[in-house]
Amino acid sequence: MSDMPARRRWWTRWWPQSLLGRLSLVMVAGLLVTQVAGSAIWATQLRARADADARSAAQYLGQGAASSIRFFRSLPPSYRSLLIQQLREMGGTRFFVNLNRAYVPVPPIAPNALADTALATVDATLRKDLQHDQFRLAFAWPERLAVSPDGVHLGELPENWVRHILLPKPDPAPILVIQTELEPGNWLYMATLMPNPYFLSNNDPLSSDRLVLQGLSLAAVLLLSILVVRTITRPLAALSDAAEAFGKDEHTPALPVTGSREFVNTARAFAAMRDRIARYIEDRERLFISISHDLRTPITRLKLRAELLDDESLRNEFEEDLDELDMMVKGALQCVKDSDIHENPTDIRLDSLIKRLVRSAELAGHSVAFDGTSVVVRGKPLALKRAIGNLLDNALFYGERAEISVREVDGWVEIAVRDHGPGVPDDAFPSLFEPYVRLAHGRERNDGGMGLGLGIARGVIESHGGKLLLANHPDGGLNSVIRLPA
Template sequence: MGHWLQRLWPASLLGRLTLVMVAGLLVTQLAAGAIWASQLRAKSQVEVQSAAQYVAHSAAGAIRFFRSLPPAYRMLIIQQLREMGGTRFFVNFNHAYVPVEQIAPHPLAQSVIATVAATLKSDLPHSPGFRLAFAWPDRLVVAEHDVRLNDLPNSWVQHVLLLQPDPAPILVIQTEIEPGNWLYMAALMPNPYFLNTGDPFAWDRLMPQAASLAVVLLLCLLVVRSITRPLAALSETAAALGQGHDEDVKPLPETGSREFINTARAFGAMRERIGRYIEDRERLFISISHDLRTPITRLKLRSELLDDEALRNEFEEDLDELDMMVKGALQCVKDSDIHENPAEIRLDALLGRMVRSAQLAGQTVAYEPSGVTVRGKPLALKRALGNLIDNALFYGARAEIDVREEPGSVLINVRDHGPGVPEEALGSLSDPYVRLAHGREKNDGGMGLGLGIARGIVEAHGGRLELSNHPDGGLNALVRLPA
């Protein structure tokens, strides 16, 4: 259950705010609709019971009237009433009960029948019984021998029953006046369409609610979009700045809410401080390069004047090590801060040249073309991958390069066949000046900056460098770049 909820939960802020607002509105509408429907049903129930009692009292009066008439006069009175335009009921006499095809069961209709039956029983306690039903006009049988309502003259029913244009259900009451003589009465309820008033989900009721919900949702989406659009611009600008594309970054517009305007100003100030810091760092290292080389050279010259050969050799070793550290630090800064424009890079061409160069030098490198293209700084990426390949060949005798694509990522794996690295040392292997015992034995002159430079370049491209030991031996250097 939690896994499905996690998959349905959007990743973007726009999606989350939209989902929360839509769900909140829907839940509110459903709750309000349920309360309103409950109140509407209760109100309809009260109104229908009152109308049913009114119809029942009228029917009881009609039954008393016709029961008081001699049988020979009843049809004559009915004919006169029809010629006068009818009364509250359509009335007829039959020799037996006429079966009625009832409407589909409905709670309000059943409530009306129960109320009318109880009221008639109360008003006419000595009557033998009553047969009640609701029927549709086009299926209503009004007399023996299957005489239907549609077969009667229009003048008999046009003022009593509603047939056109929108038929309403008709209440039929039948009771036996005396043996073999049944009184048939049909009438509309005071509100002929009372069955519709109790339906809270009728189309004419749902349409205004649906329209209001759509308008509110549209306004909410517009508000959410106006809130998240500046955040999306901020995210894109921060990502471009983090990948070193400062020249492509446009200043954030200081528009929108007060909070975003303050954020845009703070981000612009931070960007300027970072730019000044990088410029100061470059000037600092250039100054260090210029200032340190002169005293180091003077110290080397003065060490030549020392008479003690052992002391002179120690001085020279210390000065050589200092000179190498300065050159290594400068090289690290230069390699990690290459100023070039991003472009589409065909990895087959880039890696193919490096593989051929290594093979011409007599080294073993395995690589299968992949047809994969990435976007980045060609020279910087070449230097990062070159460092990884050089390390693999230097410390592992031979290298295997594999390129593949995953959803959203391009993976470049460089594996060597060396002794591998202790697990506890993997986390610090790319730190500057960190060299393991195996590396010191193979290369006395190195400073341990190659992996650090590679990691810095890969991270500047929005990727990451992952180091791990291969199950069959050797070290895996996995470069994961954005697709």
């Protein structure tokens, strides 16, 4: 169980985060696995067929060699040289034949399973047909092959002796050499080619030309696959950018209604949704403006009538209810007004923006510590100033003095506003962003507030693609951290 988190971290580290990367990785991995599995199956079948062909060809060759050995054994020793000379003058037979006084050492080719199978089959065939003879078998390359004990090589022989039997050039093939002792001191030397001279290279599934061909085909398929995946994911990226810009209240051009049928339907649905949300926001603004206009007059009229009441206790109750109603109306209007700030995003120098807030707080008699910064973010200046201002006001109201710091961390800009108050109970954090929620010590120090500042600040920060994090500072007080994209 302890290895699971480590494996999960390894997996997430190498797993791409973008759809293009994930689809490309899956397609590349699928193609590679398919190519490797197909090549393995094909190589297995090719090796099996090559092994069967080599056994059949070697058996046929062994039977021919056994017949030739029996024929030369039946001739008188004095006739053998004459017959070999006649065969050479006539162009030879299937075998290049030579008579030697001793065994000729043959430098074998590199170990090869197919060549070993052929040698074993030839040896078994010869032993079956010639039961009492001993044989020396080997495959050799023409340029290193000696044909006599005195060191005469194949390349030193007349061309007409070997050109119809062996392939010394231009593309040499491995030569099968069979040597057997006819009588003491008389060795028969036979050299020939397999029926398929290039049986070792033609049946190699990992030959360079085949690997190059498979590599080119795989590269072409992968390139086309990646292009197709990119074509599919590009509209999704445009849709994501449009949704993000709309969430930040930025005006972006309409999505192109082109491409696949699914994307066209999605683009149309997104455009319709964006229009409906825009109309809803406009209707909400008009509604609250109407509420502001319609409720102020009757509230004022009720306050005037309450002044005419003779019963003082009843008059005070009416005035308290009307003040509470007036506060709720003003709070709702302030919430809408502070959240819907229509301005274009621009580059904001946090140093100058925060210093203006600090200067205003100091003129009001508060103590704010700020060391300055050179960080620049992109956003809406008035909205961001209102969000930071709300956090600073809370810190000064409930914590006596405040500290503001700015730093860049892992692609984020963090603006921390810390107060030196009593902090917030752990069970109260989930409700801090709800409207009209105020803690006990907040009501004591700021009885004119309405508990809307944190909710407004969070809405503004989230519209900038950021987060508002609240936590008690280890040294006391509440630490409010704004995280904005760098």
